[in-house]
Amino acid sequence: MGLLSDPNRRKALTGLLTRLNTPICGMPVEWLVKAMQSRGLEVFTQSFSRKLPFPDENKERYMVRGTNVYGILRAPRAPRTEALVITAPCSPGNTNNQAVALLLALAQYFRNQIYWAKDIIFLVNEHDLIGTQAWLEGYHHTNITGMEYSPLQGRAGSIQAALSLELSSDVITSLDLVLEGLNGQLPNLDLANLFYAFCQKLGVLCTIQGKLQRNDWDTAEGYTHAAQTMMLMVLKQACGRSWGDHGLFLRYHIEAASVRGINSFRHYKTDATTIGRLLEGMVRKLNNLLERLHQSYFFYLLPSLSRFVSIGYYMPAFGLLAVILLLRALDLWVHLGAPALAAVDGVTEPSSPGVLTVLTPVVISHLTGVALYLLPVHLQEMAVEHFPVSETEAVVLTAIAIYTAGLALPHNTQRLLSGEGTEQGWKVLKLTALLYLAVLLGCTALINFSLGFILAVTLVPITASITPHMPKALYAVVMVLLSPAFTILYCVFIYQELIEAPVSVSEGWMLFLSVISQGILDHALYGSLVYPLLALFIYPCWLMFWNILFWN
């Protein structure tokens, strides 16, 4: 009754785990194919290759090649229209050596059951996210990221849900649930509830963001704990990368979550059998679904696994921030309209500033943004020739250099414009920039709320209050400290504080550089939108306000 009550199966699982305890170089494709075939699955492989725009620290090479292996367990009675996916990334070394074993044990157990109504695909992918992306693109016949892959030979119908396993040891103390996907997309909350329900039923300790839940909600410590958990989720969602292999499934409208086993210093350990039973329960529940998960929320924040903050609570907070910008814009509009009545008295004020005074800073700011987006990757060979840095460092340092060079723009554009700075000019520019920022933040918050909110919190106060008549040195420093790049730096430090691994300034700086390179890489490899949004829209908008500060 249940998984592994049969002693023979338990022995087989232990044997597998022992064998997989030894580190594996690369992926044992033939062994996996044989193992899956012996368990009665239809096995197929897919090879893929991808040229990285620049080698990152993990891969250390330009070209990444790999093979995905997947086996399909056909549903015995139902028509083959729907499927579920259970995936375990196969990374070299010890990082995920037990998950594949658990996958194979599950496959063997599932094969003997008759209640499956959907096909189950057991996927073992190489190179984590790149392999998953190649498999998904092959499955759905799309090519959105420029990956080269061999077409999939076997298919199983439309995928309803997916689970990703990450297990590094054969006994664990707790299971961590990872929900944040690419571009801050989240699976349906029902999936998180499902996981939590099964953890409670089987008595497994479960965490979210690596933090345990507390039961004292009304004390101050309980509240801060929940707030910290929620802040961690906000920071993870804002950076727009997929924090587990499940993140790439969400883009194809497949509800997916990652389950990560954590082995820490506790007395009570859970063995692989219980994890298997938990996964079996979850997969059986997903098997019984009549339609895709859509009943619960897609937009939420989790301060713990048993409580959530829905969009109806957090969106008004953002709305109020955006209203500040709109009210300031309305105020400027009224002031700009007022001189039309004062002009009757014969005040010698030009009726409206030339379009060129407003258009020039806008165009130049956006050209700088385009430079920030395109040049770091394209100029890396030139930078590596002239400076003793690696490619990754070249890309990141070029980005930072262009960002800093943009700060010098206002002084130069004013020289070009032959002293056209009028009182009306900066007001019109500020009106345009405020409306632009409001629309931009609104669109960002709809797609990725955390990113929109963090940008709003740092940008709205200073941009709403900036005028050329303030003490320039002080406000220049404040503006630079609240610019997007520094926001990323603060987020890095806050994140490290919240996961209880605080870093020193130099380590934080190295982390910041790696975050930038990861952001550029994510955009090139998976289509993450954070880097182009910041470089092409937020940074030019910030530059326009910087221009206003230095309006002469």
Next chain:
Amino acid sequence: KTVCDLNLSSVLMNSNLVHRADSFFLATKMAAPLTLLLIVAVTIRAVLFRSSWAELISERVEVVSPLNAWKRVVEGLALLDLGVSPYSGDVFHETPFMIYLFHFVVDYAEIVFMVSPDLVFCLSRFLTSLKQKYALESDRYPADCLELLRSPKEMFYIPLKVAMFYLLNPFTILSCVAKSTCGLNNAIIALFILCTLKGSALLSGILLALATYQSIYPLTLFAPALLFFLQRLYIPVNLRRSSFWFFTLQYAFIYVGSLVVITGLSFFLLGSWDFIPSVYGFIFSVPDLTPNIGLFWYFFAEMFEHFRLFFICVFQINVFFYTIPLSIKLKEHPVFLIFMQIAIISIFKSYPTVGDVALYMAFLPAWSHLYRFLRNIFLVSCVLLACSALFPVLWHLWIYAGSANSNFYYAITLLFNFGQILLVSDYFYAYLRREHHLTHGLYLKKKDGTEATLVLK
């Protein structure tokens, strides 16, 4: 380069047609900024045509509708080449004239779509010449209203502004790059307005018939065109006068006759009456409920079959209904009436796209003198700007991410149409208010000497 020459030659040709010396002077003085504008507009369109964005734009539902998508034109052409009626299969909903036009110029489609906007701003010249009439009659108005009238210097730049508003409008650029036939429909309507303002009733009637043949809604432009000709020929609008009926019957005869001839020609082109249910039946009965920026799709997706006919009638009558009250109110101002009618058609038609919106927005600079009476312009601009940005975002969230649903997209559609309606009604209020000031004086005082406020009832 050839396109630029085409455009420039059409511009110069048109300027030669004008038989006023001062207009010729205006044209030569404006040639340089106009050419610059044309070069910029053509460059933007050419760059976008060649980039990978062209395919993306031609599939956006806000830019193309089932009536004017290029994909469907190609489909219809393919069916025609195979000898099958292009209207079989409910894919193609263009008129036979359109299919034969593209049969011959399909290789030069991009050039055709780029030349058609020029026709729109050629008419702006004649709007200017019309407005000059006001300046000459300044002695008719009270003294303090002189500031309400426009000086020739202000009106000098209106054609350039109209051209800029149309050619550089992102809506027009998107519509052109998507190769939507909406641009050609706009060109026909612009030519119709041009001929009406020039005073040629025959050409105006023929072009109006062509515009009605393309999509039925320009039928409502019959009334303003008629009013314009009556005003121009100094025939008073009096139902008892025989001269009124004489001219009306003449114009109606030209219009209906051309329509009959064009429809008959279409029959002979394709040899069957298939195009009537496919084109006009499609426009009226709205069977295709693909989301667009209009108001029909969501409503009829939720509608029960039992009530469908009733609500179709209600929605379609809504487009034609405003003609009579507006004609009565604006019978002395037919040019503004044309603008209002075009705006109402763009908002309430069954398959609107951003190209229709761009057409009436191009005429806004012609009424820049109403700016001081507009009350809601900030709100309207913010709403239209925000909605244009939110359309693709909410489409992505609905169709691709699966996190939103059709309600989100329809909310933005409703907000966009609300913004447009507010814009049109604001301009209507401003126009009426200016007319009131012109007759009663600018700084109105109540009987006890305090300043009066005007309320639109």
